Amino acid sequence: MSHRIMIIDDEKIVGDMAKISLEEEGYEVETFLNAGPALKKLEEQPFDVVVTDLKMKNIDGLEVLRTVKKLYPNTKVIMITAFANLDVAIEAIKEDVFDFFPKPVRIKELKESIRKALIPDDKP
Amino acid sequence: MAILKKMRSLLGRYGSQLQVRHVNIQSVFQGYKKILDDNDRALKIINDMSEKMSGGYLFDIAYMREAYSELATAMRVSLADFNRLTDGQYPQLEPVFNSIDLHIRELLNPQAKRAQRRLISFDDILPEAAKAVGGKNYHLSQVKNAVGLAVPDGFVLTVHAYDDFIRHNHLDQDLAELEEHEYEPGMLAELRARVMAGGFPDSLKREVEEALGRLRQECEGACSLAVRSSGEEEDEVFSFAGQFETVLNVSPDVDAVLDAYRRVVASLFSEDAIAYQLNLNYSPAAMRMAVGVIAMVDAVASGVAYTVNPMGKDRQSMLINSAWGLGTSVVDNLTEADTFRVKKTPPFQPEEIRLGKKDTMAVMAAAGGLEEREVSADRQRAPSLNEEQLAELSRQAMKIENFYHEPQDIEWALDRNGRVVILQSRLLRIQEPAGGETTKTVDAQPAGEHPVLMHDQGIVVYPGVVGGRAFMVDETSTLDDFPWGAILVARNDSPQFVRVMPYAAAIITDSGNATSHMASVSREFRVPTVVNAGNATDLIKSGEEITLKAGEDGGMVVYRGVATGIIGGHHDSFIKLEELFEFRRKKYIMKFIAPLNLVNPFTDDFLPERCRTVHDILRFMHEKSMQKLIDSSRYADRRASLKQLDISLMEDIHVIDIGDGLKPDTEKKVSMEQVNSAPLRAVLEGMTHPGAWRQSVGNVSLSDLMTASMRTGDIQDSVHINLAVISRRYLNLAVRFGYHFTIVDAFVDTKSVNNHVYFRFLGGAAAVSKRVRRVHMLETILRHFGFVTEIKGDLITGVVTNVNEAEALRVLDQVGRLMAYTRQLDAPLISDAVADEYARRFIHGDYTV
Known part of the structure; x- marks a missing residue:
């Protein structure tokens, strides 16, 4: 059973490229352009890792992070953003974000981060 | 030295002018x-x-x-x-x-976006309009304007006309909502209805009317039009074959054309077309539609030409399908077609001819649209193309392939005058087969305990070995029920199958041909497919497990059961990153x-004017700045501190230091050790390289000298003293050795992109034949060291750019050696063979003469 990864980014190219690259690694990937439908999907079924953009209209990445953690404390959230700033990073770390990348994100690094995120917490 | 005096007086005019033109070289x-x-x-x-x-x-x-x-x-x-x-x-x-x-x-x-042309005639389509007219129209315009073949007259309603249409009917908001509602069928139906009821801005309507007026004149009243889609992305990476509407036999009046336009635009939102785009990761709501309006060819015969036979192992033959009447007979697979396999080289000999039973044909109906008509018995089995027509069609097809440098899928028609007209040309996809055991040769032996159900029936459109449950598409079942991973079996092929292609393991149809729309789409989705298999629907039962082995060599076998032993791993993702629409769309700006x-x-x-990219402009500025620097150095104001190189070779090389080119405490006389300038050091080291410099210069005859003195070319250097303008990283050296005038200009930095070595040589003092030999010898040598060269008479210029520091200095060292070496060479260059030999020796570091 392959791991399930969710990508939320309001720019289609980010989700499309992430999907192709992560499927190569054997992950099952679903992409969303809006956080609303993504969170709805999450209520129905869990994902192992959620990669989300920070700045999105309506619901932003921090809210996604909080909702995911409330629903599934073990699901790891990786944040990507074009507007990297320290305040938000600190806020995100407080909320237990797994990793934080400024865009453009090197796909190799994202894959590596996901690989680490999938290692169960009790096995360091 | 009377001759030198004469030379000076001849050139004195230039000399005195040059005295006035002092340049501040530092600045x-x-x-x-x-x-x-x-x-x-x-x-x-x-x-x-x-x-x-x-x-x-x-x-x-x-x-x-x-x-x-x-x-x-x-x-x-x-x-x-x-x-x-x-x-x-x-x-x-x-x-x-x-x-x-x-x-x-x-x-x-x-x-x-600023206002853009909404309507363009095919004659006027330039490369920058490629996106605005859509892929299909653009390719057709290239076939006409660049390849020079006959295509029908017509014009394009561009994507800007589409934007206007959408805005005029307030459809923008609906489009924006489509994506959020995941292209829900009810919304699509509503959108299609609104498109069909849509109005046009008056100005656009007038433009169409005028264009139709011109078209009517062209075809002298008797014309009928085809109104066809050309989406922005159509026939680019993916074909969209058969996905959008084409309205045929439309009367050339504005209302009929605009109505057809609505139908074509509405087809953007058909469920099949949306499914196709979503399967290929497009954003269907963002796709804009250009529409081509072209004169229809009243075709005697028509069909499709593939410039490479996609089924054959050898790539030396092309495949042509042809039937009576209009081309829809072949691409929509209405009838059997004639198949010709033709050699790709003149005289385009047919290698195989298979005549189909062409019992029906599509023709233009009097009331508009098309009608199917029966073909008279005597013509059903008769070839629809004669040998001459076949050769002409093949010749044109190859012209198109040669233009694109890629195999093409071409729709063509033969008009009433027997003339070939090209209707469409697009990239033909030929790909490696899907995973699995190598599908080289297919035999009809059972695979383990799996008996053979059928073998060697039909045409392999896309090879591969796959297993799965058969799913029969007929009157009793619909595509909506198609299970994931099943093998689609049907009587006829249909482009509608695209809806299930991403999950279909394979497709087998009783009828069909390799050049149909469905066949194109199968190749795009890399679905192993066999068409024209005869009685597959009789032999295979819906729901039973089967294995299809479709060979690259065109052979096929269907086994009962899933023969896991011969099936390969998982089906590769059919989209590659470089095919991803959003990726290509974004990356497109890099082209500029x-x-x-x-x-x-x-x-x-x-x-x-020839700069097409930002990079071109940078290149142009670099080159012209370098020229400016070279020119300026030649006219440097030497009233500034002038020093003299004190080296054994030559007494009179003067130096102007424009920044760090010499050690700080240098006096009037400069020794080699005091030279800081890396490029000058490299040249001097080359000049003094053992063996390259000889004290005794070859004899120069009086007649050689006379010739030299009478020349008026670019000789003003001769009135200058030998001069080096230097900085730590820069050198401009103008020297005269005997009757040779050489300029070396170089900038050598740690960044390759900044670096250049420029070399210019004008030789005198030899007969014409020797001078010609000399420049050709120099050319051979310079090219060997990476120079791009140009010869004008006996002036040779060469440039090396974009090399790293070490390489630039190595080149300069060689230039120094070359300057020394050529000093000795005039007299000995008695034949071309000797010149070649000296070039060879120089390249190998042998400086003997």
Whole structure:
């Protein structure tokens, strides 16, 4: 059973490229352009890792992070953003974000981060 | 020395003029270095963008806008500095950049587009309109305008007309909502209805009316039109074959054409077309539709030509399908067609002819549209193309392939006068087969316990070995029930099958041909497919498990059960990153930024007007700045501190130091050790290389000298003293050895892109034949060391650019040796063979003469 990864980014190219690259690694990937439908999907079924953009209209990445953690404390959230700033990073770390990348994100690094995120917490 | 005196007096006129023209070389050099820095900054941004958008990074439009905005700023600075340096000598350059800049900004901010042409005649389609007219129309215009073949007359309603239509009918909001509602069928139906009821801006309607008037004149009243889709992306990476509507036999009046236009636009929102796009990761709501309006060919016969036989192992033959009447018979698979396999080279001999039973044909109906008509019995089995027509069609098909350098899938028609007319040409996809055991040769032995159900029936459209449950598509079942991973079995092929292609393991149909729309789409989705298999629907039961083995050599076997032993691993993802629509769309702007088209400064088209990319403009500025520097150095104001090189070879090389070129405490006489300038050191080291320099210069005859003195070319250097203008990283050296005038100009930095070595040699003192031999010998040698060269008479110029520091210095060392070596060579160059030999020796470090 392959791991399930969710990508939320309001720019289609980010989700499309992430999907192709992560499927190569054997992950099952679903992409969303809006956080609303993504969170709805999450209520129905869990994902192992959620990669989300920070700045999105309506619901932003921090809210996604909080909702995911409330629903599934073990699901790891990786944040990507074009507007990297320290305040938000600190806020995100407080909320237990797994990793934080400024865009453009090197796909190799994202894959590596996901690989680490999938290692169960009790096995360091 | 009377001759020298005479020479001086001849040239005195120039000499006295030149005395007045003193250049402040320091300031030119500073300006030059500034441009190198500016350009370096711009190139770094270009490299960063190329890397970030290469596929290794997740990037978004915000990054692209930011990066480009930085690049544009760097370019503005560079252009201003360049204008200052060259005293505004190239006023055309800035407008050229402005136009490239505007184009890129439009791509980055599509909503901010200025008014664009809504209607363009096929004759007027230029490359920059490629996106606006859509892929299919653009290719047809190229076949006409660039390849020079006959295509029907017509015009295009561009994507800008589409934008106007959408806005005029307030459909923008509906489009925006489509994606959020995941293209829900009810919404699509509603949208199609609104398109069909849509109105047109009056101005657009008038434009169409005028264009139709011109078209009616062309076809002298008796014309009928085809109105067909040409989506922005159609026939680009993916064909969209058969996905959008084409309305045929439309009367040439504005209402009929606009109605057909609505039907074509509405087809953008058909469920099949949306499914196709979603399966290929497109954003269907963002796809804009251009529409071609073209005169129909009243065809005697028509069909499809593949310039490479996609089923054959050898790539030496092409495949032509042909039937009576209009082309829909073949692409929509209405009837059996004739199949010709033809050699790809003249005289285009047919290698195989299979005549189909062409019992029906499509013709234009009197009331508009098409009708199917029965073919008279005597013509059903008769070839629809004769040998001459076949050869002519093949010749034209190859012309198109040669133009695109890629195999083509061409729709053609033969008109009433027997003339071949090209209706469409697009890339033909030929791919490696899907995974599995190698599908080289298919035998009909059972696979383990799996008996053979059928073998060697039909045409392999796309090879592969796959197993799964058969699913029969007929009157009793629909595609909506098609299970994931099943093998689709049907009587006829249909482009509608695209809806299930991403999950279909394979497709087998009783009828069909290799050039149908469905066949194109099967290849795009890499679904193993066999068509024209005869009685597959009788032999295979719906629901039973089977294995299809479709060979590259055209053989096929169907086994009962899933023969796991011969089936390969998982089916590769059918989309590759480079095919991803959003990725290509974003990357498209790099076409106007990164490629370098302006390569050789010696060609006639090294002009501002020929710059097509930002990189071209940088290249142009670098080259012309370098020329400015070289010219300026020659006229350097030597009233400034002039020093003299104190080396054994030559007494009179004077030096002007414009920055760190000499050690600080240098007196009037400069020793080799006091030279700081890396390029000058390299040249001097080359000149003094053991063996390269001989004290005894070959004999020069009186007649050689006479010839030299009478020449008027670019000889003004001779009135100058030997002079080196230097800095730590720069050298401009103008010297005269005997009757040879040489200029070396070099900039050597730690950044390769800044570096150049320029070499110019004008030789005198020899008969014409010797001088010609000499420049050709020099050319051979210079090219060996990486120079791009140009010869004008006995003047040779060469440039090396974009080399690293070590290589630039190595080249300069060789240039020094060459200068010394050529000193001795005039007299001995008695034949071409001798000249070649000396070139060879020099390259091998042998300087004996």
